[in-house]
Amino acid sequence: MCGIVGFTGARSAAPILLDGLKKLEYRGYDSAGIAVMDGPAISVVKVKGRIASLCERTDGGQNVSGVTGIGHTRWATHGAPTEENAHPHLSNDGRFAVVHNGIIENYVSLREELMSEGYRFESETDTEVIVHLIEKYYRGSVREALVRTANRLQGSYALGVICTEETGRIYAVREASPLILGIGAGENYFASDVTALVPYTRNVIYLEDGEFAELSAESVRIFDCTGQEVRRKVSRVMWDVQAAEKGGYEHFMLKEIMEQPAAVKATIAPRIRNGRIEIEEIGGILSGLGDIRSIVITACGSAYYAGCAGRYALERLSGIPVRTELASELRYSDPLIDGHTLVIVISQSGETADTIAALKECRDRGARTLAVVNVVGSTVARLADSTVYTWAGPEIAVATTKGYTTQVAVLYLLAVCFADRLGRLPEGESGPVESLQALPRRIQQAIDMNPGIPALAGKYHESRALFFIGRNTDYAAALEGALKMKEISYLHAEAYAAGELKHGTIALIEEHQPVIALCCNRALMEKTLSNIVEVKSRGAEVLALTFRNNQKILSAADDLLFIPEVDPLFSAAVEIVPLQLLAYHVARENGCDIDKPKNLAKSVTVE
Ligand code: M6R
Numbered sequence: 001m002c003g004i005v006g007f008t009g010a011r012s013a014a015p016i017l018l019d020g021l022k023k024l025e026y027r028g029y030d031s032a033g034i035a036v037m038d039g040p041a042i043s044v045v046k047v048k049g050r051i052a053s054l055c056e057r058t059d060g061g062q063n064v065s066g067v068t069g070i071g072h073t074r075w076a077t078h079g080a081p082t083e084e085n086a087h088p089h090l091s092n093d094g095r096f097a098v099v100h101n102g103i104i105e106n107y108v109s110l111r112e113e114l115m116s117e118g119y120r121f122e123s124e125t126d127t128e129v130i131v132h133l134i135e136k137y138y139r140g141s142v143r144e145a146l147v148r149t150a151n152r153l154q155g156s157y158a159l160g161v162i163c164t165e166e167t168g169r170i171y172a173v174r175e176a177s178p179l180i181l182g183i184g185a186g187e188n189y190f191a192s193d194v195t196a197l198v199p200y201t202r203n204v205i206y207l208e209d210g211e212f213a214e215l216s217a218e219s220v221r222i223f224d225c226t227g228q229e230v231r232r233k234v235s236r237v238m239w240d241v242q243a244a245e246k247g248g249y250e251h252f253m254l255k256e257i258m259e260q261p262a263a264v265k266a267t268i269a270p271r272i273r274n275g276r277i278e279i280e281e282i283g284g285i286l287s288g289l290g291d292i293r294s295i296v297i298t299a300c301g302s303a304y305y306a307g308c309a310g311r312y313a314l315e316r317l318s319g320i321p322v323r324t325e326l327a328s329e330l331r332y333s334d335p336l337i338d339g340h341t342l343v344i345v346i347s348q349s350g351e352t353a354d355t356i357a358a359l360k361e362c363r364d365r366g367a368r369t370l371a372v373v374n375v376v377g378s379t380v381a382r383l384a385d386s387t388v389y390t391w392a393g394p395e396i397a398v399a400t401t402k403g404y405t406t407q408v409a410v411l412y413l414l415a416v417c418f419a420d421r422l423g424r425l426p427e428g429e430s431g432p433v434e435s436l437q438a439l440p441r442r443i444q445q446a447i448d449m450n451p452g453i454p455a456l457a458g459k460y461h462e463s464r465a466l467f468f469i470g471r472n473t474d475y476a477a478a479l480e481g482a483l484k485m486k487e488i489s490y491l492h493a494e495a496y497a498a499g500e501l502k503h504g505t506i507a508l509i510e511e512h513q514p515v516i517a518l519c520c521n522r523a524l525m526e527k528t529l530s531n532i533v534e535v536k537s538r539g540a541e542v543l544a545l546t547f548r549n550n551q552k553i554l555s556a557a558d559d560l561l562f563i564p565e566v567d568p569l570f571s572a573a574v575e576i577v578p579l580q581l582l583a584y585h586v587a588r589e590n591g592c593d594i595d596k597p598k599n600l601a602k603s604v605t606v607e
Contacts, residue, residue, distance in 0.1 A: 001351065001605040002087070002101040003027035003073045004179075005196055006160040006170040009187025009217045013037075013069035014061030020189070020196035021051045021073045023244060026252075026396050026595065026602045027101075027192060028075025031086035034058070035097035038066035040164045042097050046086040067217075068168050070160035072099035075601040078107070079124030088160075089128045091135035092120050095164045098134065100127040101192055102156035102177040103606050110152065130159065142166055146173055146212055147227045156353075156605060158192060173212040177605060178351055178378060181205040181213055181220055183234055188215040193375075194237050195244040195394050202237040206377035235377075244394045251594045253397035253488070257580050258447065263402040264573065265440035266391040267409045275433055277417035282386045285342065285370055286421050292342045292368070295322040298330050298358045299346035300604065302400045302480055303407060306372075307346055309476040309572035310411025316569060317419035317432065327358035328607075339366040344414070347371070348395060348403035349603030350378020357607070359383050372410045374403055388414070397595045398602050399488050401580050404480060405443065408573040412436055415569075435567045439574070442564050446577040449548070449562040453578065456543065456559055457585030463514045465492040468579075469535075470518030471499060471528055477572040478518050481579030488597050489587035498531040511539035516582075519546040519553045520575050521568035532556050545578060 003024025007016045017034045025032075032054045033046030043064050047053040051073060058064050072087035079085035088097040104110070107126035110133065115121065119132040130149060137148040142163045156176035162169070172179055172190040182189035182197035182204055190213065191197050194204055207213060210225040211232075224230050249255035271279050279286075295314060297307035307324045315322040320342075325335070327345075331354060337343065343362040347355045350373040359380060363369055371384035374392050381387040390406035416432045419425045425432065460466065466485055468478035478495035485493035496505050498517070509515070515535045519528045529552055532542050536556065544557035547565045554560060561578040563571070587594050 001027050001601050001603050002075055003192045003196070004099045004101050004158055004160045005071045006069070006172060006190040006215070007187065008068045008168055008170045008215055009184065010067055011187065012061065012065065013067050014058055014064040016200070017069050017071035018051065018055050018058070018061045019199065020191055021054070021071045023196040024192055025051050025073050026398055028073050028601045029596050030074055030076050030081030031083065032071070032073045033086045033088055034064065034069055034071040035088035035162060036064045036066035036069035037162050037164065037167055039167060042090070042094065042162065042164060044088055044090060044097060046083050048081055048083050048086065068162060068170060070097060070099045070162055070170060077103060077606050078126040085123045085125050087127060089123060089125065089131045091131045093135055096131050096134050097162050098127065098131040099160040100130060101158045101605070104129060104153055104157065105155035106153070130157070134161065142169070142171055143214060143223065143227060146171060147225065150175065150212070150225060160190060168216050170215050171212060172207065172215065174207040175209050176379060178375070179207045181207060181215065183220055186217055188217065188220050190215065195396070198237055198241050198244065203234050204237055205232045205234055239393055244396060251397065253399055253401060253584055253594050256395055256397055256401045257577065257584065259393070260402045260405050260577060261440040261444040263392040263406050264409045264443055267406045268413060268436055268439060271413055272433060272437060275430055276420060277413050277433065279388055279413060279417055281388050282370060285368060285386050288368065289418060289421055291340055292320055293340040295320050295342045295344060296335070296337060296362070297322065297324045297344045297346065298327045298355065298362070300327050300352050300354050302404045302483060303346040303348060303355070305476065305480040305483065306404050306407035306411065307344070308479060309408045309473060310415065312473050312476070313412050313415035313569040314418070317415040317424065318422060319424055320418070327352070328354040331357040331361050335361070335365070337362050337365045337367045341367040343367040343369050345369060345371045345380055345384060346407050347378070347380045348374045348400055348407070350375045350380035351603045351605050353605050353607050356380060356383065372407050374406065398597055398600050399484055405573045405576065409439060412570050412573070435570050439570065442566050442574045443577055445564040446574050447581070449564070450578045450581060453561070453581045454585045457582060457589050459559070460514050460543070461489070461586045461589035463491060465494070466514050466516060467505070468493065468495040468516045468518065469498040469501065469528070469531060471497060471524045472521060473568055473572045474518035474520055474524070474528065474575065477575040477579065478516070480576050481516065481583070484580055484583035485586065487600060488583055488594050489590055489592055490598070491586065498528050501531055501534065506534065506538065509535050509538040509540050513540045515540045515542050517542055517544045517557065518575055519544055519550065520563060520566070520571045523568070525550070525553065529553060529556060545575060
């Protein structure tokens with residue numbers, strides 16, 4: 001994915017665009033550019049690399065004059081990360097500049113058509129067809145040219161457009177990619193994410209698919225895909241600027257790990273009333289709960305692993321069979337899903353392409369759909385029948401932490417809520433609700449109990465590979481722990497169900513091979529202990545994650561990570577915390593770019 005920004009007002013545009021791009025850099029960081037209009041002339045500056053290079057090239061925006069402009073930070077899909085492929089792209093006549101987040105699926109045929117008509121292409125991107133189409137359809141009205149252009153495009157796009165014929169105006173177009181307008185005093189903005197807007201305004205409008213906006217310093221007008229003007233309500237962003245700043249931490253990831261007790265509390269606490277779980281947003285789902293014969297959880301990456309972690313509580317407490325499916329697999333699997341299936345779709349960003357496709361596929365088969373989403377107004381939230389927001393606040397680090405734990409927390413809430421509504425919680429049974437209420441505290445304890453993690457990172461950071469093992473919810477947490485390790489430290493890390501070791505993987509165990517063993521379920525402790533003994537007898541170094549008083553594991557392992565004792569049904573949200581910290585410190589030891597790992601972007605809006 002990429003990030004786009006736009007500004008129009010009376011102030012110098014370039015510094016504001018650069019500031020916005022810095023906030024959006026988590027969305028893509030291989031090249032960047034701005035286009036600023038000064039009277040009827042457009043200046044374009046592009047760089048390969050980070051926003052910092054763009055700031056350097058433009059002296060923080062000081063050497064680009066003009067009060068109207070657009071900007072882009074790129075995660076390359078079509079064409080290598082080069083200056084030529086960086087946005088903004090210009091029309092051949094130099095009158096239009098365009099930035100784009102998304103994918104134009106029919107760009108090959110459009111490119112051929114435009115080339116045969118004499119349009120000259122300067123880049124390998126799919127985006128460039130857009131700016132030439134606008135030039136082709138322009139007959140004195142940018143608005144009309146945009147309507148005609150949008151009609152030719154297939155795929156997803158959030159566009160920012162400026163035109164030398166309309167100084168002081170910026171245009172924004174949305175189709176299946178996020179785009180938010182910021183309403184200021186005497187100046188207006190657009191951006192892919194509210195984090196780029198909150199330093200300037202908290203008043204925002206979430207554009208709908210198929211809509212476009214015409215912004216000047218004094219006005220914001222919104223039109224539907226036929227060009228008819230529409231009214232949209234202005235929303236107020238409730239969190240403040242500091243939420244999207246590092247706040248004294250070296251990295252966003254560390255800050256976000258530390259924010260987990262507060263984020264999980266914000267997700268859980270408002271949904272507990274009089275000792276019961278009350279989730280207002282799912283009234284429709286609850287009234288039809290008796291008809292639900294199965295639950296399918298679908299998502300990608302960590303959100304999928306959150307599903308794996310929450311599945312146990314959901315199935316055990318509700319008594320409804322639950323299965324988890326990767327969204328990228330489910331969408332092509334001709335799934336057995338019908339009106340008696342509840343599909344829970346999980347996505348921090350709400351913009352993940354495979355997750356959206358899986359959601360649509362299930363909806364088309366008549367399933368009831370419930371989204372667990374962090375970003376307000378995102379595509380997944382709009383498409384599902386009901387949405388339960390995780391109130392994690394902005395998550396900037398590419399590797400999710402508080403996004404994941406709050407997703408797991410929502411699944412726990414759903415599990416207890418469904419059990420209650422289905423009459424499966426014995427009268428007066430307060431245990432599960434109390435366990436959920438205690439979760440933020442337990443997460444804080446898991447942070448506090450492990451001051452030795454930086455030293456352990458010093459020991460393990462040069463390992464060639466790390467194996468994570470566990471059973472049931474321990475295994476689910478191991479999957480996420482291993483992903484955290486790989487994505488930020490670039491070490492090979494793999495999670496295995498502990499019982500599977502003997503079926504192949506144990507062949508890889510040799511002298512000093514690190515094995516991280518999760519042992520936080522007393523009922524399965526002896527089983528995992530026997531796996532620890534097996535790998536140790538083949539030379540492995542075992543780092544066990546367990547409770548402080550768990551003597552057998554303490555004496556079997558070489559090194560230890562701790563969590564407080566938690567009901568195993570709800571333990572994954574706590575177990576993951578020391579593993580996040582371990583991954584963080586290993587990556588730090590290895591000098592990795594922790595918040596922006598190589599080849600990744602915060603959300604994957606392409607298939
Ligand atoms: O925004 P989403 O939750 O839909 O994103 C899903 C995955 O791309 C995401 O969780 C990814 O695996 C993270 N980078 C992991 O830290």
